[in-house]
Amino acid sequence: MDGSLTGKILIAMPGIGDPRFERSVIVMCMHTPEAAMGLVVNKVKEEITLGDVLEHLGVEAPDPIASRPVLEGGPVKPDRGYVLHTPDFDAGDATQIVSPELSLTATRDVLEALAETGAPPQRYVLALGYAGWSAGQLESELHNNVWLVGDLERGIIFDDAHDKKWTRAIRGLGIDPSMLTGESGRA
Numbered sequence: 001m002d003g004s005l006t007g008k009i010l011i012a013m014p015g016i017g018d019p020r021f022e023r024s025v026i027v028m029c030m031h032t033p034e035a036a037m038g039l040v041v042n043k044v045k046e047e048i049t050l051g052d053v054l055e056h057l058g059v060e061a062p063d064p065i066a067s068r069p070v071l072e073g074g075p076v077k078p079d080r081g082y083v084l085h086t087p088d089f090d091a092g093d094a095t096q097i098v099s100p101e102l103s104l105t106a107t108r109d110v111l112e113a114l115a116e117t118g119a120p121p122q123r124y125v126l127a128l129g130y131a132g133w134s135a136g137q138l139e140s141e142l143h144n145n146v147w148l149v150g151d152l153e154r155g156i157i158f159d160d161a162h163d164k165k166w167t168r169a170i171r172g173l174g175i176d177p178s179m180l181t182g183e184s185g186r187a
Helices: 050-056 108-115 137-143 154-158 162-172
Strands: 008-012 025-031 035-040 044-049 069-072 076-085 095-099 102-105 124-134 147-151
Touching: 008 162, 025 076, 025 095, 025 162, 035 069, 044 050, 050 069, 050 108, 050 124, 076 108, 108 124, 124 137, 124 154, 137 147, 147 162, 154 162
Parallel strands: 069 124
Antiparallel strands: 008 025, 008 147, 025 035, 035 124, 044 069, 076 102, 076 124, 095 102
């Protein structure tokens, strides 16, 4: 492994100290020595649906798609959409492979495909905004026990039980969430 967290999930530790990321589960879409980028996949934007986003772009969506929730992907560029999806949709250079089972597309192509029957990816989530880190920032946060790192699980990304994803992610590491504390020590 090259030390990259691309294709992993970050799980916020209790007491993270930033309310924007309290109990967050983040899919890491890119992690290099220069920067890191991920999408929060367990926080719903209550005031907006996928239909609202598509309507804003002048794209009409059929009802089951229009009522789908939109996620708060993070505080950076909150007006920009990012679609995490299964690899059965590909927009060429606009689609980034996150893992063998997950891709990311942030162009209008994928949003138009979501509104078409038969053309969209099998599973997907739309997030507005992203979480970003500058060089060394994420590594510092990991050193300070701000995040736990886990493997991707499609259910945690694509399931609709958003309020249960943090607990499921922690349990997926073999940890009882009630045993976690926001306090840490050093030996």
